[in-house]
Amino acid sequence: MQGVPDPGSAAAAIEFRAVTKRYPGREAPAVRELSLSVPAGEICVLIGPSGSGKTTAMKMVNRLIDITEGDITIGEQSVRSLDLTELRRGIGYVFQQIGLFPHMSVEDNIGTVPRLLGWNKQRIRDRVGELLELVGLEQSDARRYPGQFSGGQRQRIGVARAMAAGQPIMLMDEPFGAVDPIARDRLQNDFLRLHAEVRKTVIFVTHDIDEAIKMGHRIAILKDGELVQYGTPDDILASPANEFIADFVGADRGLKRLLLRELRDIELTSLNGGTDDLPTVDERTSLRDALSLMVTRRVTALTVMGEDGERRGTVSMETLAHFADRDKSDTGVEA
Amino acid sequence: MRSIIDAFQFIGDNLHFMLTKTVEHLALSGAAIAVSLVIAIPLGVTLGHRHRGSFLAINASNIGRALPSLAIISIGIGILGIGFINVMVAMVVLAVPPMLTNAYVAVDGVDPDAVEAARAAGMSPGQVLRQVEMPLAVPLMFAGIRTGAVYVVATATLAAIAGGGGLGDVIVNQATYGTPGVIAGALMVTALAFLVEGLFAVIQRLLTPRALRHEEGPAELLAPVIEGT
Amino acid sequence: MIAQLALPIAQGGPVIPTFQRGSNCVRENRQFCWEWFSSHWSSTFQPRLIEHIELTAIAVGIGFVIAFVTALVAYRWEWAVNPATAVFALVYTIPSLAFFQLMVPFTGLTRLSAEIALVSYTLLILFRNILTGLREVPPDAIEAAQAMGLTRRQTLTRVELPLAMPAIMAGIRIATVTIISLATVAAFIGVGGLGEPIFNAIQTGFKTQFIAAGVLAVLLALVTDAVLVVVQRLLTPWARAKVG
Numbered sequence: 001m002q003g004v005p006d007p008g009s010a011a012a013a014i015e016f017r018a019v020t021k022r023y024p025g026r027e028a029p030a031v032r033e034l035s036l037s038v039p040a041g042e043i044c045v046l047i048g049p050s051g052s053g054k055t056t057a058m059k060m061v062n063r064l065i066d067i068t069e070g071d072i073t074i075g076e077q078s079v080r081s082l083d084l085t086e087l088r089r090g091i092g093y094v095f096q097q098i099g100l101f102p103h104m105s106v107e108d109n110i111g112t113v114p115r116l117l118g119w120n121k122q123r124i125r126d127r128v129g130e131l132l133e134l135v136g137l138e139q140s141d142a143r144r145y146p147g148q149f150s151g152g153q154r155q156r157i158g159v160a161r162a163m164a165a166g167q168p169i170m171l172m173d174e175p176f177g178a179v180d181p182i183a184r185d186r187l188q189n190d191f192l193r194l195h196a197e198v199r200k201t202v203i204f205v206t207h208d209i210d211e212a213i214k215m216g217h218r219i220a221i222l223k224d225g226e227l228v229q230y231g232t233p234d235d236i237l238a239s240p241a242n243e244f245i246a247d248f249v250g251a252d253r254g255l256k257r258l259l260l261r262e263l264r265d266i267e268l269t270s271l272n273g274g275t276d277d278l279p280t281v282d283e284r285t286s287l288r289d290a291l292s293l294m295v296t297r298r299v300t301a302l303t304v305m306g307e308d309g310e311r312r313g314t315v316s317m318e319t320l321a322h323f324a325d326r327d328k329s330d331t332g333v334e335a
Numbered sequence: 336m337r338s339i340i341d342a343f344q345f346i347g348d349n350l351h352f353m354l355t356k357t358v359e360h361l362a363l364s365g366a367a368i369a370v371s372l373v374i375a376i377p378l379g380v381t382l383g384h385r386h387r388g389s390f391l392a393i394n395a396s397n398i399g400r401a402l403p404s405l406a407i408i409s410i411g412i413g414i415l416g417i418g419f420i421n422v423m424v425a426m427v428v429l430a431v432p433p434m435l436t437n438a439y440v441a442v443d444g445v446d447p448d449a450v451e452a453a454r455a456a457g458m459s460p461g462q463v464l465r466q467v468e469m470p471l472a473v474p475l476m477f478a479g480i481r482t483g484a485v486y487v488v489a490t491a492t493l494a495a496i497a498g499g500g501g502l503g504d505v506i507v508n509q510a511t512y513g514t515p516g517v518i519a520g521a522l523m524v525t526a527l528a529f530l531v532e533g534l535f536a537v538i539q540r541l542l543t544p545r546a547l548r549h550e551e552g553p554a555e556l557l558a559p560v561i562e563g564t
Numbered sequence: 565m566i567a568q569l570a571l572p573i574a575q576g577g578p579v580i581p582t583f584q585r586g587s588n589c590v591r592e593n594r595q596f597c598w599e600w601f602s603s604h605w606s607s608t609f610q611p612r613l614i615e616h617i618e619l620t621a622i623a624v625g626i627g628f629v630i631a632f633v634t635a636l637v638a639y640r641w642e643w644a645v646n647p648a649t650a651v652f653a654l655v656y657t658i659p660s661l662a663f664f665q666l667m668v669p670f671t672g673l674t675r676l677s678a679e680i681a682l683v684s685y686t687l688l689i690l691f692r693n694i695l696t697g698l699r700e701v702p703p704d705a706i707e708a709a710q711a712m713g714l715t716r717r718q719t720l721t722r723v724e725l726p727l728a729m730p731a732i733m734a735g736i737r738i739a740t741v742t743i744i745s746l747a748t749v750a751a752f753i754g755v756g757g758l759g760e761p762i763f764n765a766i767q768t769g770f771k772t773q774f775i776a777a778g779v780l781a782v783l784l785a786l787v788t789d790a791v792l793v794v795v796q797r798l799l800t801p802w803a804r805a806k807v808g
Binding site for chain 3: 337338339397398400401402403404405406407409410412485488489490492493496497503506507514517518520521522524525528529532
Binding site: 062064084085086087088089090091093095097098099100101102103104105112113116145146147158161162171 | 702704705706707708709710711712713714715718722723726727729800801802
């Protein structure tokens with residue numbers, strides 16, 4: 001019997017095949033025939049109101065919750081066929097309460113799974129050093145204890161611990177929910193940066209639509225245990241499948257779409273003489289922030305500046321509205 | 336098994352005597368409990384209410400536990416001589432710590448939000464104490480009283496050595512009462528201890544406001560685990 | 565012998581041991597005669613102290629094993645908590661002198677009798693503390709351990725038990741100190757320990773003897789408690805390191 005892919009190997013794709021979870025004594029299933037594919041190396045966000053089954057669905061991947069019907073495969077291997085302990089050692093798990101072991105040093109916490117897998121001490125120590133840097137902590141933190149860190153720092157340690165053995169999959173259940181908004185923002189950015197380097201397949205559960213849009217390559221919206229829509233953030237914002245989704249993403253979804261792009265990503269109008277007195281904006285500003293600037297300055301166009309100080313072109317409010325408004329997403333994919 | 340039967344025989348033959356001894360035992364215990372209560376409860380409650388003296392109150396229990404009752408009685412004999420006073424002093428010294436510690440922890444640990452709300456509502460400190468802190472503190476405080484009481488009954492057994500009377504007299508006096516007598520005394524004092532424990536458990540139950548009745552039963556016998564690190 | 569305490573006490577007046585070279589202190593039966601104490605240390609007190617330590621160590625050791633196993637069972641199968649607590653509380657309530665005497669018809673005037681009683685006294689304290697310690701382990705640490713692929717046994721030995729350590733150590737401390745105290749009464753059935761000089765001295769009325777023995781017992785308890793506190797601190801370094 002094969003185990004999960006070796007540590008350090010490429011990420012694996014996850015697939016839900018008509019997965020259902022029924023609890024005894026309850027009529028409606030918690031998850032009903034969920035089918036979706038998460039391509040290897042992508043972050044798939046599961047989102048929905050409470051009771052939507054998003055956490056249940058995620059927990060069936062590492063069988064913290066048993067599957068009633070259907071199957072989940074990780075790179076073609078059914079999770080039901082794998083030995084439970086081996087399965088879990090191949091999956092990183094990060095959750096809101098973090099769950100660091102208070103009695104172990106940071107190094108021992110992070111090294112938990114490598115130790116289980118029999119790595120030697122030096123290898124573990126090196127790996128811990130690598131990870132501390134990756135998650136934005138100091139090398140000296142390795143010897144300290146969880147109680148000495150703030151919530152945000154502890155979750156960083158949690159993330160490091162979840163990837164220590166090079167697990168190709170990561171499950172994250174509202175991981176940044178317990179920290180203040182500023183720390184959360186930083187954690188999100190740092191995680192995205194980390195993910196760009198170490199491309200694992202991630203399933204990320206949240207109830208915050210803004211977090212979903214920011215973090216997800218793809219978003220799966222669940223309601224009452226069923227999948228309502230699955231697509232890229234742009235797909236969902238541009239073409240919500242029904243009124244529920246339209247409400248869920250918010251009436252400002254048009255503006256939210258503008259967050260997905262920056263000025264340097266779009267085609268700008270070329271400069272001509274008469275635009276010298278327009279307010280300037282850096283090309284790395286999101287379209288939404290550009291629009292916000294136009295509104296506050298009472299202008300309908302801006303001059304876009306590059307990093308080097310050179311003007312790139314101009315952009316008009318009309319152009320921005322166009323991006324907010326289109327029925328189809330950029331790729332022309334129907335939602 | 337023989338001895339048990341003989342013992343019951345002994346009780347039957349000497350019923351009046353055994354009952355006298357039991358009453359003596361209870362009287363001695365009752366007096367000691369009363370005195371201990373008078374010392375420990377007001378002190379513990381006051382300290383707890385004012386959130387002062389935690390070091391004293393909590394370590395009282397630790398130190399009290401370390402004092403071998405026999406040693407206290409014997410040191411007492413050395414200082415105070417044989418007699419009722421010595422015995423009383425020894426028993427009070429041993430019973431006060433659990434009562435004091437529990438009373439303190441119970442009042443000190445009352446939900447500060449409840450106290451704050453009471454004070455904000457305009458209750459005087461005395462009213463806060465009587466109407467809010469005491470009712471909430473009763474279960475834990477009473478657990479300490481229960482511990483102290485059972486401890487007193489047990490210690491009263493040893494008090495015979497210092498001339499205290501009670502069932503201990505019978506237990507230490509093999510020569511006079513023979514093995515059946517000794518066993519009889521042991522059985523009766525054990526039964527007495529169970530009775531007192533049971534009685535206090537019932538009283539504790541009755542005194543606990545219904546809303547607070549969660550974890551109970553024999554597990555609450557001891558003073559709380561004080562990890563004095 | 566020991567059981568005839570009541571008689572001399574009733575007669576009043578202590579009986580002073582007369583020695584050839586009896587010092588003033590001893591003859592006058594003052595509160596405490598240091599000379600006598602130090603000269604009799606190795607013959608009278610040291611052996612009793614060692615006996616006392618042995619009695620205590622054996623009782624706490626055996627009691628711990630029993631309580632530990634019971635606590636693990638109760639941790640796993642909740643229905644076991646109430647019966648176990650009830651039984652342990654029951655034996656704990658038995659007054660010590662009575663307990664020792666009740667053992668005699670069955671197991672004689674032996675160490676076994678004393679140990680059966682002493683072990684019984686440790687059970688409630690140790691059981692409660694071990695169980696409470698296990699129950700208070702943060703559930704998120706357990707969830708993380710399970711999700712990471714630790715087996716049930718690994719979770720228990722690497723996460724739950726270490727985190728329960730403070731409560732377990734507190735229980736051991738309390739139990740040990742309690743047994744040191746109760747073991748003094750065990751001398752009544754002739755098994756030695758620091759209770760013996762106390763009982764003897766009560767018979768003779770020789771103050772130095774029982775004050776010395778009494779104080780020794782108290783000191784033993786306090787020192788043991790302090791040592792165990794240090795052991796506890798050593799075993800749980802993480803408990804002290806908190807956010808500044």
